[in-house]
Amino acid sequence: MHTGPALDALSAVDKLRFSQYGCGPTSTPPFQCVHHAFSFHSALHPDDLAVQDVSDAITFTQLDRQSTCLASRLRVEGVGPGSRVCLLVERSISMVVGILGILKAGAAYVPCDGKVVSDTSLEHILKDSESKVVITLGKFFHRVSASKLPVIFLDKPPPCACSTGNLCSKPEDRSSPDDSVYVIYTSGTTGIPKGVDVLHRNVTNLVCLVPGNLGMAPGVRVSQLMNIAFDMAAWEILGSLCNGATLVLRGQTSKEWRAAMRTADVVIGTPSMLAPHDPADYPNIKTVAVAGEACPRAIADSWAGHARFYNCCGPTEVTIVNTMHLHSPGRSLSIGRPTPNNNVYVLDERMNPTPIGVPGIMWAGGECVTRGYLNLPDKTNERYKVDPFMNDGSIMFNTGDLGAWRPDGTLEHLGRIDDQVKIKGFRVELDGVAVAMETTDGIIAAAAMLIDGELWGFVTPDCVSEDEVRIATAKIQPYYAVPTHIVALGSFPRTGNDKTDKRALRQLALDFRNREKAISVCEKQLEPLVTSRIANGAAAGPQTNSSSTSSLTIAHTVEEVKTDKVSDTAASPVFLIRQPSIVDHSKGLDAPMPSEDSASSVELKTEAVFREPWDGYEKDVLPDKLQGKTVRNLRHQIFSLYRRLFGVVFVTNMAIFITFLIRGGADAQRLGLITLANLFVAILMRQDYVVNTFFNVFCAVPPSWPLSIRRVCARVYHIGGLHSGCATSGVIWLALLCGQATREAIHGGIVSHASVATVAISYSILLLLLGIVIFAHPSMRSKRHDSFERVHRFFGWTSIILVWSQVVVLTNDYRGDQSLSHALVHSAPFWMLLVMTGSIILPWLRLRKVPVRAEVLSKHAVRLYFTYSTPIPGSFVRLSVHPLKDWHGFATIPVPHEKGFSLVVSKAGDWTNSRITDPPSTVWVRGAPCFGVLRIVPLFQRLVFVATGSGIGPCAPCILEQRVPIRLLWTSPNVRETFGDKLVDEILGASPGAVIYDTRKHGKPDMVKLTLRLVKEFNAEAVCVISNQKLTQKIVYGMMSRGIPAFGAIWDS
Known part of the structure; x- marks a missing residue:
């Protein structure tokens, strides 16, 4: 397969899969013409039954003779290679004789059902196909009598050599694989019927190779259920003739229909045809193939439990079917993979291959592609194109079907392009x-x-x-x-x-x-x-x-x-x-x-x-919680992943701490190193670029990986446990350092010891860090957020200055004969402190005032628009009016394919209230947009979002991106009044199935029950919650305790 610029947009994996998935196996058919395959089996098994009707049958020898006689008669009428003959019949042995006789004459048959085809369609077909002769039954003569074409009656054969016991002379075989075998006229639902010119090699490539031959062989009985004007009838009839099988014709009544099925080994039909039948009534059937329309999963499962069941797909223009899927009960139903010597491409509107899982138009290439439409060159050129992915000049066909590759290499059929409507x-x-x-x-x-x-x-x-x-x-x-x-x-x-x-x-x-x-x-x-x-x-x-x-x-x-x-x-x-x-x-x-x-x-x-989506949800029965109460409470509430990470860090530090105490302690310099190492990790785990790196690494896991892996990766936002664990441990180590430095300053050391300056600085740092820890506690931080911000910032900056002093002084205390500069550059604390300081300063180097456009949504909310950056969905930015006083984080709402972003500020305090009543024209920003919990969205295939009030802010960008199917549950009093029609309409436009629950009108819902209903209805893999602390923890626990992955913000950090 040729790989050119069209594949450049694909990842390396998708490029490989494009070749692997898109090409069927290579195999050479044993026969190149249909009647050659029949002649082979006729000579090998002359006395086997070729066709069986309700009351009659014919052997291969008899069929061979009668069809040869008809071929001779057609040659007399001037029929040969390149000719077309209209076959106006009904289901009968004579029908099969007519098909084979036309092929032996070198012509193509044009099938019409005498009972079904309309006069208008028949008139068009006779004219458009330029049929030289009409072969029919006496009962249908009145339908073609006005055509002035020669008519041959299959039920009134003229005297010939066969009637005297002699054999008719066999016409010279001048057929080639590129000759037409039949011309099928489409149903004409979109206009005048179009004739599709199908070649011998097209048909033998399907019916003479596995799996298209469906196990047909001498002794195997194949039902003939389909209308002759439907190309699937060619699969039944020509497939049986080409493989030496016995064709069993159904009668007119349902009783005769069932009788034919009860003696068949192979059945080909549409799902609608099989729907009324119970597979248990037909234990004889070994293979079933369906095509022609979408197959319901129930029918596939039912028949697959009793026989080999193939779900197939392909329009007439690609010779009956070009993909087949052997279905197993209970497994996902698809249309399978390309059949031998055929290709399938899923392309976008610019003719570029789509990545795995992304829908596109299915194009078919290879031996299945027919010659085109009779007398419609413009239509043929529109649908038949040179295959750009092969170097052999072959043609591919636009099937008009939408499809997508699944990760397992099978195709999912997504309907017809013309089945797309606007509602x-x-x-x-x-x-x-x-x-x-x-x-x-x-x-x-x-x-x-x-x-x-x-x-x-x-x-x-x-x-x-x-x-x-x-x-x-x-x-x-x-x-x-x-x-x-x-x-x-x-x-x-x-x-x-x-x-x-x-x-x-x-x-x-x-x-x-x-x-x-x-x-x-x-x-x-x-x-x-x-x-x-x-x-x-x-x-x-x-x-x-x-x-x-x-x-x-x-x-x-x-x-x-x-x-x-x-x-x-x-x-x-x-x-x-x-x-x-x-x-x-x-x-x-x-x-x-x-x-x-x-x-x-x-x-x-x-x-x-x-x-309403919530109607009757109160009566929904909640699934049982998993594990015992004690175990699940320990697992999901007390020992969350955040606390487990905190615990691992803290216990490890305390184990080292206890070891030092048992061994008589350590000097101030070593304790200073351990203290600084903990503070180093604590600070880095809060650095925007480090946090973003963690998210990018863990969220790069493909959504095709097992959910058990993805749900663990999605908890990357719990890395705050490392920060808290190291910060707390660092304070404890610092306390030990203060004690050891005090002892050394009083009693002195053997070689070196801490100075009074070291002691004073250490105690000063300890007091500052204790202040930070106290205000950082979740209970204190929630009550005094502004105080926490100021203490954290100014105490932190002061601490970092004092730590520089401590490192210099402590290094000087223990440098021995080295110069201070030499001792510093060769000490780990110096370099760790340098990185720490750079980490703190870096966001402030990107401090800038940016213009903002404000749109007041209501007295409760304002929407701010920015153009200075285009962040990734799932990120947030920090805003300030007074950079040294306070900073506030808000989720960004980027608009797909547009520069910039917006964010929603809702009323939640003095600062936000001021921005609503007096919208700013400029604000301060610093650092880079930092990822939050909803950055994990790409890890999943289907999600339910739960947002309350202004929690819609973080949810909106992920919904608008439409990267992952998301069902939104948004509870809030009158969202349009609070957040405006524009935002609400944008969300409904991207997630039309969103559930907006007005708490003012309906009261407070049972969020766990309502969320579980949506998870079940939407078949979601996981739940993301953006709400207040109490409700987030309640919903997350309600899901997790029932085995449903759920994710929400962490209030411990």
Whole structure:
């Protein structure tokens, strides 16, 4: 495979996977033409059954003779290589004879089902294909009599050599692999049907190689269920002929259909075709392959438990299918990998490969790519392009399907490009909605359609609960992609190609809308009458609830009116309508629904009930907590990772401390080194660049890694435990240093000893550090934050000056015969102190005043806009009006693909209140944006965010980035009034499924229960909480104790 500039944007891993995943295995088909493969097996097994009908059968020898006779007749009519012959038939042995005879003549067959194809389509196909001859049955002659083309009847063969016992002369074989084998005309749902020109080598590359041959071989029986005009019928028919298998034709009735399936080893069909069948009824079936439409997981699991089940994909233009997936029950369902000698590329709009997991358009290359569309050069040039990733001039085809590579090298089908619709301004994949509906228990199949601006969902069977469908869909799809109307059918109408007939579904929906309007008018006219009946007791029944009684009465009366006033539509299906806001119809009229195979009763149900995401959550049953109460409290509350890190550092230091005491202690110089080492680590663990480095390293773990690893890496923000542990230990070591220095100053040492200056400086530093530690305690810091800031800053700066003095004086005390300068540069404390000082000074070197644009959102919040930097989502900046007095940290909100960022300042004290009432035009900033807890977002595949009030600030950038699917739970009084429409709309635009809970209107919720509901509905891997200390700890514990990874800010540091 050629690797050029198109791959430059990919990582090294994705480049490798592009080649590994995109190319199918290389293999040479044993035959290059379909009829050559048939002739081989016919000579090898002449007496085997080639085709079996309901009441007849034909051997390979008989089929060979009859098809040869037909080929000779076609040659007489001038048919040869490059010719096309229209085959207007129905499913029969004669149909197979016709196919093989045309191929032996060197021509391509153009299949049409005489019972299905419309007159308009047939007229177009005859003209567009330039068929030289029509091969048909006597019953269909009237359909082609006006074409003036030569007609050959398969059921009325003329006298020939075969009728006298002699063999017809076999026509000269002039076929090549690049000759056409058949021309399939698409259904024409988007316009005039297009003829796809398929070559012999295209077909043999699929049906003569594993896995496309599906195990077909002599003695194997292959069912023929598909309509001949559907290219999957070619897989059945040509696959069987090419592999010496027996083709079993189904009859017209469902009984004959099942009889054919009960004798088959291999079945090829659409998921809709298999849906009504129970695999347990067909123990004979060994291999099943489905394609043509999205396969529901339930069908795949059901059949895969009884046979080898292949889920396949590929449009007609790439020869039936070009990807196949052998499914196992309970495993993820995909469309698999490229078949032999074929390639699949997932490309963006600029024709560049997308990274693993990123959706794009699927392009197909290799031996599967057909010649193009008949007589449509512009359309062919639009969809067929030279393959830029191969150096052989081969062609690739734009399938129009959306897909993405999974990490395991299989393809995930994401629907059609033309199935993308806009709903409420948001892009929606209709196939994705259908897949979401299919997750409902009991659903066999589902479809979604946009009809008159509303999203309709169709499901089967008709016994499912609309509420369950809606709830299951909402777990996966955002609110705007949950169907407004749910229609339950006993079975889906099907096209002649055995696909779901979406035109029929659309018409059913439109018919319903018309009836709904008529019934609404009737109800309004009857309301006075109903009221009168209820008042007079006419509707009395066993019910005691007055609303139930009135509903039943109205329903009954409406049915009467429907019978009287809407009788002109009685021949069409009648629908059951549920409109709780008006009436609950308990019954509906049943009428037969016309169907191709049988007349079945169809009942349409629809509801328009709006449900809030939190409705009924109080009744949700919480999962049991894991482990015993004592163990989980120790693990998740007392010994958090932060405290464990603190403990490791502290215990290690104390072990050394005790060891020194047991061994008689250490001199002041050694104690000074240990003290400074602890303070060195403590300061570095609070340095912006060091913190950012830790986050970048741990958050670089790919989201494809096991969750057990990622959840540990996500706790990188607990590194503050190292800071606190070292700082506390440093103070204790400093106290020991003070004691040892005092003893040495009084009693002196053997060689060297601490001076009085060292003692004085050490005690001064100890007092300052004790002040910092006291104000840094969480309880003190929360109450006196401004005092903590000032003490931490000024005591810290004073301490660092005194530590320089201490290092110089202490080094001088113990330098012996060395010069002071020599002793300093050769001592570890000097260099550690130099790094410490640089670490403290560095952010202040980046102190600057920057312009700011303020947007007052309300009397409670202001949004500030900056352009001096574009930070990464999950970071925060420090702002100040008086740099030496106080600093305040705020989460940044960068806008994707734009320079700059914004942040939200909400009312939480004097400083923030001043910024709201008197918005600044400039503010001071220092250092670099520093990462916070939400920097961990890229580690996960799906997340639930929980924010209260202004906690939306840190959450907003991660939501707006849309790098990871996020479901937001935001509780706050009237968010639009507080934070403004712009911010709220931005968040809803990026996360339309966001749940905004107005605490002023609904009261305070049970956050644990509500969060668990969203986690379950959204299938989230983890939860991130941005709230106050009490609520954060409650939610994090509520999740963690139930095995759900949860992350929130740390208040211990």
